[in-house]
Amino acid sequence: FQVITGGHYDVDCRLEDPDGVVLYKEMKKQYDSFTFTASRNGTYKFCFSNEFSTFTHKTVYFDFQVGEDPPLFPSENRVTALTQMESACVSIHEALKSVIDYQTHFRLREAQGRSRAEDLNTRVAYWSIGEAIILLVVSI
Helix, strand or coil, X not given: CEEEECCCCCEEEEEECCCCCEXXXXXXXXXXXXXXXXXXXXXXXXXXXXXXXXXXXXXXXXXXXXXXXXXXXXXXXXXXXXXXXXXXHHHHHHHHHHHHHHHHHHHHHHHHHHHXXXXXXXXXXXXXXXXXXXXXXXXX
16 A cells, blocks of 8 residues: 555554454554465455645555466466567566566656645645735725
């Protein structure tokens, strides 16, 4: 997960298994990653909390990756070696997965920058309106 906008960019996060046992709990984190293998079937619950910062709304990006990617070639567990074409496809596939990760990272950074720019634009607009009113009052 990663906090995109709001406050000091930090939230509390908790993950519970179907029995209510806490698997993961972190306080005031901007971003983090947690990997685990589910030991049993059922509904796992996760919660992002913002109770220490009640006045600031926050936007949180989170991503779940369930299981492993299916093999690129279904007969990958065979005894013979991959052909040159198949090995090239596997390396391209791995490179494209890293490109997707980079794109996600840059989209998050762009969203943070956009939020900051819009906040700054709002402040400048209010300041300009205030200065215009003061200028009008002084001139009258």
